[in-house]
Amino acid sequence: MTVEHHRLELETFLASRQAVLETWPTGADVDLEEGIRYHRSIPPHKSFAPVMRAADARGVTLLQPRAGVALVDEHIRLLQQLEQECDLLPTTVDAYTRQNRYDQAAQGVEKSRRAGHSLLNGFPAVNHGPAACRQVVDSVSKPVQIRHGTPDARLLAEVALAAGFTAFEGGGISYNLPYAKKVPLERSIRHWQYVDRLVGLYQEEGVTINREPFGPLSGTLVPPCISHAVAIVEGLLALEQGVRSITLGYGQAGNLVQDVAAIHTLRELGHRYFRDAGFDDYELTTVLHQWMGGFPGNESKAAAVIAWGGMAAALARATKVITKTPHEAAGIPTTASNLQGIQITAQIVNMMADQTMPAAPVRDLEEQMIRREVDTIMKAFFALADGDLATGAIRAVEAGVIDVPFAPSAFNAGKLLPCRDDEGAVRILDRGQVPMDEDVFRFHQDRIAARARTERRDPGFQMVIDDVYAISKGRLVGRPTA
DSSP: OOOOOOOOOHHHHHHHHHHHHTSSGGGGGOOHHHHHHHHHHSOGGGOHHHHHHHHHHHTOOEEEOOOOOSSHHHHHHHHHHHTTTOSSEEEEOOHHHHTTOHHHHHHHHHHHHHHTSOOSSSOOHHHHHHHHHHHHHHHOSSOEEEEOOOSOOHHHHHHHHHHTOOEEEOOTTTTTTTTOSSOOHHHHHHHHHHHHHHHHHHHHTTOOOEEEOOSSTTOSSOOHHHHHHHHHHHHHHHHHTTOOEEEEEEEOOSOHHHHHHHHHHHHHHHHHHHHHTTOOSOEEEEEEEOOOSOOOSSHHHHHHHHHHHHHHHHHHTOSEEEOOOTTTTTSSOOHHHHHHHHHHHHHHHHHHTTOOOOOOHHHHHHHHHHHHHHHHHHHHHHHHHTTOHHHHHHHHHHTTSSOOTTOOOTTSOOOOEEEEOTTSOEEEEEOTTOOOOHHHHHHHHHHHHHHHHHHTSOOSHHHHHHHHHHGGGTOSSOOOOO
16 A cells, blocks of 8 residues: 655644634633643643553553533532542533534533533533633543544644643544534544644644544444444544554444454554554554443443443453443433442453453454455555545545444445344444455355344344344344244
């Protein structure tokens, strides 16, 4: 493969930066030089990259929840309670900020102040600005990451990095197709090149910001080959702009063997494609997101789903696991529920620390299939790229080479259709335009056909529907009811 690296010229970046900072009044408070000085003062135990690096070297799995509320003091209290049980902290951003609707976020902040508690589903970092966000970073003793879901995260990145957050999640594909309906991929890729170029500027000054493409995508029955391809492409795009700390992610699918194989191959393939593209000065870690689909309403049953995700992360030796809560089916979790999710995960991760999943033919086959599937997709991606990674990403989505199941985006092909096999592994019922060797596709079809024989029904869309709701109903495979 031939890749020409197209880092944004500094003049191009700076020419658009002023307009970005003028999007909302708090942009005027962003001071890049002061932010760099502050980051240099952050001790290693409060910085994402060195903490992730150390955990990866030790082969341990760190715990990180999701959490965010509207008011600064309330958010600080929340994080201070969570940090007693977890290793890494989040600041999850509200839905208005994710859509760049800062005026409505401001209204939500004001209403929350009057109410005395959060009326937003996250922390509106842009509205609070760098100084208030700095209070959050200063108030805790563990690394804090911005987690969101924003196709255009340029101002959010400016504010967050200047404030001292040491990790930033997302990417131009993973925070577009699953989160937006009408945002052209060309626009989101361009905006995320800006984010990564900003991270690259910090890196040039000796400040390493961790970047994490969003692995779960739509969070429902996503085949590993699709999420891997997106993670690798977004990793390449970030490295191209000067990022040096990458955490590649994967959303738990439910079959333990497949999930362990997915994390193993994600790390392996990430290294291979990064190095083949000419990058060698980087750090690569992994994250497993606990089940992102529908949860049981019963808290005890939800706890079992959480524990299963913790086991998958620990056996796969993921560098970190994003935890869920027993209140997932009910809405925004309470602090107590969030702590429960962390504690459930901590117990199972600690119990698994001295155990491994032995190599076995079934896992070897799963890893072999994932490698072949990803390699075929990436071969098509590089052919479409014609030397330009950003162009390749746009063309691959347009052509359906990258196709995220159940994504709402009008620019996603939406032809690939997944369902589970008899053992709950995610297989491909309809590949759409996703390239795949014929014998590999037959493997998927044969596994689905075997399930169909077990259930005495034809393979089809009803299987897909049943699988989407299965875990919330207490099963992994969506068997027909008697």
